[in-house]
Amino acid sequence: MSAPERPPLTGIRIIDLTTFLSGPSATQLLGDLGADVIKVEALSGDSSRAIAGPELDGDSAYFLANNRNKRSIALDLKSPRGREVLERLIAGADIVIDNFRPGVTARLGLAPERLLEEHPALIWTSISGFGQEGPWRDRPAYDMVVQALSGVMSLNGHVGSPAARLGIPAGDVVAGLYAVIGILSALHARSETGRGRIVDVSMLRGQLAMLSYQALYTNLNGVAPGPQGAAHDSIATYRSFRGLDGREFVVTANTPRMWEDLCRVLGVEELIVDERFVDAARRLANKDALSEILESRVMKRPAAEWVELLTAASVPVAPVKNVLEALGDARAADDGSLLTVSNESAEFENVATPIRFVDTTEVEPVYPPALGQDSVRILTAELGYTDDEVTALVTAGIVGAQTVASLAG
Numbered sequence: 001m002s003a004p005e006r007p008p009l010t011g012i013r014i015i016d017l018t019t020f021l022s023g024p025s026a027t028q029l030l031g032d033l034g035a036d037v038i039k040v041e042a043l044s045g046d047s048s049r050a051i052a053g054p055e056l057d058g059d060s061a062y063f064l065a066n067n068r069n070k071r072s073i074a075l076d077l078k079s080p081r082g083r084e085v086l087e088r089l090i091a092g093a094d095i096v097i098d099n100f101r102p103g104v105t106a107r108l109g110l111a112p113e114r115l116l117e118e119h120p121a122l123i124w125t126s127i128s129g130f131g132q133e134g135p136w137r138d139r140p141a142y143d144m145v146v147q148a149l150s151g152v153m154s155l156n157g158h159v160g161s162p163a164a165r166l167g168i169p170a171g172d173v174v175a176g177l178y179a180v181i182g183i184l185s186a187l188h189a190r191s192e193t194g195r196g197r198i199v200d201v202s203m204l205r206g207q208l209a210m211l212s213y214q215a216l217y218t219n220l221n222g223v224a225p226g227p228q229g230a231a232h233d234s235i236a237t238y239r240s241f242r243g244l245d246g247r248e249f250v251v252t253a254n255t256p257r258m259w260e261d262l263c264r265v266l267g268v269e270e271l272i273v274d275e276r277f278v279d280a281a282r283r284l285a286n287k288d289a290l291s292e293i294l295e296s297r298v299m300k301r302p303a304a305e306w307v308e309l310l311t312a313a314s315v316p317v318a319p320v321k322n323v324l325e326a327l328g329d330a331r332a333a334d335d336g337s338l339l340t341v342s343n344e345s346a347e348f349e350n351v352a353t354p355i356r357f358v359d360t361t362e363v364e365p366v367y368p369p370a371l372g373q374d375s376v377r378i379l380t381a382e383l384g385y386t387d388d389e390v391t392a393l394v395t396a397g398i399v400g401a402q403t404v405a406s407l408a409g
Contacts, residue, residue, distance in 0.1 A: 005360045007034025012187070014038065014095045015086075016070065019046045021143070021169055022127045022203060023099035024066035026176035030183070031069030032353040034363050035095075038378065039070045040086060042077070043400045045371040057346035059368065065350060067368035068341050073379075074372035074400025077108055081398045088383045090115060090122065095183055099127040102137045112198050123186045123196040127175050131202035141203055143171035150207030151224070155214060158229040174206040235280065236287040237262060240320060241295060243303030248320040251310065259283070261313045265306075266297045343367035372400035 012035040016027040024039075024046070031037040039046070046063060054061040073089075076082040087110075090096055096112075098105060105111055105126075112124035126132060129141020144165050147153045152171075157164035182199035190196055208215070214225055217233065225233060230240035230250065237253035253262040256279075263271045271277050271293065276286040283290055298306060303319055310317040321329070330337040330351075339352040346367070379385040379399065393399040 002359075005357070007361060007363050008357065009033040009035040012036065012095065013093045014097060015040060015089050015093045017096065017098040017100070018127070019099065020048045021062075021066055021172035022175040023097055023179070024048070024176075025173050026125075026127070026179040026183075027070065027097055028066050028068055029176070029180055029353055029355075030095075032363055032365075033355065037070040038089060038093075038374070039067065039072045039369065040077075040089070041072055041074045041371055041400075043074050043397065045074070049371070056348055057343075061348075064341075064348060064368050068350070069363060069366050070369055071374035071378065072369035072372055073375045076398050077110075079398055081393065081396070083109055085379070085383070085393070085399065086110065087115075089378070091119060092382070093122065094187075095123045095125065097125045097127070097179065097183075101140065102126070102128055102132045116196060116198065119196070121190060121194060121196045123183060123190065123199065125179050125183055125186075125199040125201065127179050127201045127203065129203050131205065132200045136204075141171075143169045143203075146171040146203040146207045149204055151211060151214075152207050155211075155225060155228050157227045159227050161227065163227070170210065171203050171207055174210060175201055175203040178206050178209075234284065236283040236290055237294075239291075241298040241303075241306070243301060243306055244299055245302040245304075247303035249303045249307050250318050250320060252316040254316075256280075258315050261315050262310070265309050265313050265315065266294065268293060268297055339365050341365045341367050370402055372402055375399050375401040 009030060012030075014027060014030055014035050014037045016023065016037050016039045018024050018027060019041075027037045027039070046067070048066070049059050049063045051060040051062040056064060073085075075085055077086060096115075112126070116122050116124065128137070129146060130136035130139060144153075147165055147170065148163070150171075153163040153165055156166055179199065179201045182201060186197050186199055211218075214233070218224060230248075232238035235252075235254055237251060237259055240248050240250045242248050251262065253259050259280075260272050263269050271290075275282070277283045277290055307317050307319050327338070331349075336352055336356070337354075338349050340347060340349050342348075352365075375394075376390055379390045379393070380387065385393070390399065390401075394401050
């Protein structure tokens with residue numbers, strides 16, 4: 001049997017100029033795939049290190065969730081000498097990722113266009129709220145801002161309730177995923193042409209893309225859809241129910257066979273031939289009447305019993321679980337969905353990347369770096385600075401390192 005393949009991005013070096021979530025989620029995924037990610041932080045550190053909430057070993061859980069498999073160097077990018085260090089880093093990199101507001105890199109003297117002229121194979125990816133061009137380019141943006149502007153928030157929640165933010169940071173994470181797709185596409189093109197390119201990812205465009213069929217429904221109907229709750233605009237039996245015990249479960253009976261089996265399990269076989277419900281279009285037209293019948297029937301048993309019976313009948317069904325329950329299931333499955341990340345003083349469990357490769361060595365998870373943890377090694381071993389030069393940079397406040405004593409080691 002042949003030896004397993006290396007992780008697919010082995011040998012790719014990424015300079016990570018991102019903070020908070022959209023960019024760090026992208027670079028963490030690239031690190032999970034084998035890339036060498038150097039996180040360039042301000043001397044004060046990525047501001048997400050101090051977000052209120054759970055923390056471990058001095059860093060916020062928010063930061064820890066998005067920064068494994070990276071190295072950290074702390075630089076003052078407002079100083080010419082700090083930018084000179086960064087340019088040396090970029091000269092040896094394949095990819096640079098930033099999530100500055102448009103125009104910031106140019107003001108720092110780090111315009112991507114110039115750097116691509118000097119390093120034609122470089123791939124520069126910028127994640128911003130609204131893209132590098134357009135009337136909103138200079139506006140600040142966070143996850144909830146783009147959820148609101150895209151229409152996503154208007155679809156979330158229940159009828160009659162205020163618009164609700166998705167409970168996950170979809171605006172950030174989706175932008176990060178599109179950034180990774182753009183990067184991998186640019187890497188593929190570079191393998192043929194030898195040339196890099198600039199990738200522009202907008203958080204708002206990412207959320208608009210998530211509208212999927214709802215965008216086309218709206219364009220064709222000329223009517224804005226309302227909150228979806230736990231139902232579906234087109235399929236009357238794609239929805240949640242509440243059992244006798246008050247627990248919720250979801251059913252997605254999309255096909256004629258599933259509809260008929262749902263009726264049999266619930267003991268309402270007469271609905272199969274009821275003229276109001278004989279096909280999907282009529283079930284949708286009469287969904288209020290159908291809902292009243294089904295909800296009344298479902299209240300006869302606890303949710304878990306319905307889940308068991310419907311599962312046995314091959315009707316797609318699932319209990320609505322909270323996050324603690326969902327993570328417990330993943331832990332019990334022991335299928336690699338969760339991973340443990342540790343260093344000498346701390347350990348935590350987090351969700352693993354969902355991408356798997358057959359016959360490929362997996363990347364061992366590395367604990368998120370302390371601020372400036374790798375500054376000295378990167379400067380001396382990889383950029384060619386002498387110990388005296390590094391000492392001078394640290395003393396002048398251009399470079400942040402964990403301790404000046406680390407210069408000796």
